[in-house]
Amino acid sequence: MKAGILFLICCGLIFQPLSAQTYRKGEINLENFVEEFFAMQRTDADYEDLYESLLQVFLNPINLNKTSPEELGSLYILTPSQIHHFFEHQRKNGPLISLYELQAIPEFDLETIYKILPFVELEDNGNRTVPFLTRVGKTKDAYLIMRQNRVWQTRKGYTPPDTLSNGNLSSRYIGDPNNLYLRFRMQHGKDFSFGFTLDKDPGEQFLWQPETQRYGFNFFSYHFSIYNRGNLKSLSLGDFQWQFGQGLVYGAGFSVGKGAETITTTRRSSIGLRPYTAAMEYGFFRGVSSSYQFGPVLASVFASKAPRDGNIQVADEGESTQPFISSLPTSGLHRTPTELAYRRQAKETNLGANIHWMDKSRRLQIGVNTLWTQFSQPIQKKPQLYNQFEFAGKENHVHSAYFSINLQNHLIFGETAISQSGGKAAVIGMMSSLHPKLSLSILWRNYGRDFHSFYGNSFSEGSRPINESGVYTGIHFKPSSKFSWSVYYDYFKFPWLKYWVYAPSQGHEWLTRVQYTPSKKVLLFVQLREESKARNISALPGFQSTYQLSQGSKFNYVFNLDYGIDKIWSIKTRVMGSRFLFDGRTSRGFAISQDINADLDRWRISSRIVLFDTQDYDNRQFIYERNVLWAFSIPALQGQGMRYYLLAQYKISPKFVIWARWGSTVFTDRETIGSGLQEIQGNTITETTFQLQYLFNR
Structure with a gap:
């Protein structure tokens, strides 16, 4: 039967070849992922974590013959029905012997196969009979990356200090404007992974000072992990993250949430341990983690003790003084004496456990x-009306239970949790394939105003699972291989006050996207989105301004055309804009961009020019930009002007790859850019990036 299936597939490939025949697995098209997963890009989103997640799967492809529903679901590509049919196909026909066999699985159209190809494989190259050190020395997934980036205009923070009226000198940056990055990693999927990441932000001092744990670079991350040693499924030392359930307790990685992909991104997969290799200086554990398999039960534990940036103050309580943490900065910036004084001042200890059971049918x-x-000092934020239910104290514990059940074309999932304060949180949802051409997703969540979870990252309108309830509904309709329509509607409420929203409030958000792909060379889509949320009316006089709210409504539109001229040249044209209504006032903004890209044998070149005109901050325009490997760029365009960039990548040899990037923004409505120590005198800001990658064993 297997031979017959392959024969039919190969015959079909004569007329409709699978792109894997000519597919060059050189990089992820992250631009397409960002535009499909996220309705509108934001500055507060952690896109570096998305890039990290995608690249880790890209560099460690999923073995389709040894995978699980959770692992396939973590790609956010396959629907519950497609996952069900995949495992039914394996159950009836045995392991896959060719990627072309995917075309024989019901509901696996060519578009779906194209999307998952970069992240899957059939081979298992990990020969455990070879000594460990030999496997390490021969792995091809080993590289060293060095990067330098800087802005060439002089910011105020790098100028000589002024003398204040009290005789003191004004604050300035203590370091140079260079951003330096160094990354080393050796890994082999499902076998081992180890490496380190070093980072120095602009304005930080490049200083060798072991007593303050500064070794040139300001941030140092490291890990050593091994996998699948019998029943020992994972053991990791150093920096790591956990992801189990729907993210109420452990929500490692990027939570996609709402976007043009309206179905698969509503659910989170229990992928367990993930080594932490990014340069963000928060959101990870540092210590030891282990997972052990007991039949159908996977038991995982970890212990972590990590320094945290903290603003430590002293409370005067009679004869004694009690230090406390007034805030935990997460920017990771240590450019001024004040920022440097916060560095590693607090200590955070974490102990965690998970028990995960899966039945034989999976x-x-x-x-x-x-x-x-537990924190080294109690947390005590400045009392405000809106934050009175936020965490305060020295210790917190949070517990949850979760489930997931796949009923052929329907996947039902949920999680409920409770924190030390008694605050509760719950998520329950369903993804359903109603028809091969029609999918539906529904998700309900309710997060108490006093629910505290420091590493939670579940589906929400806000950035944390706290003080929110809502219902999300998404639909995806694909009548043919050329047309698709996605739409979602999300209604949410905030039962208690929020920052700049000093009363309980509610809102909604909807998005619709129509996409037309007449051929592999052409992609056309139109996307509309509207969001309504309340905020304070700051213009009201006196005491009224604190409690009077008005509903703000923002409407966005995007028209996009991608066209591949030939195998080398491609272009992208985009028109996007917005309208914001608040308290009887209307403001607008728009941007028009044109990309020209070339993909040669050793060269890859990307370029763009953007014209933008926005009336205020609420209408700033976000457009994803291509960047060097492991770097991310989504500038917020505000005001009037033009932005352009040029990115070049050259493969010197199988071992060496270099990148160079130049970008510049010219404003026509101002002679000063930025404020405070970031201020630049002039109307132009220009940045460059240079990067070198060395690949071992190539």
């Missing part, structure tokens, strides 16, 4: 999470 999963956190 359709039902049940698990429990627990996390205990």
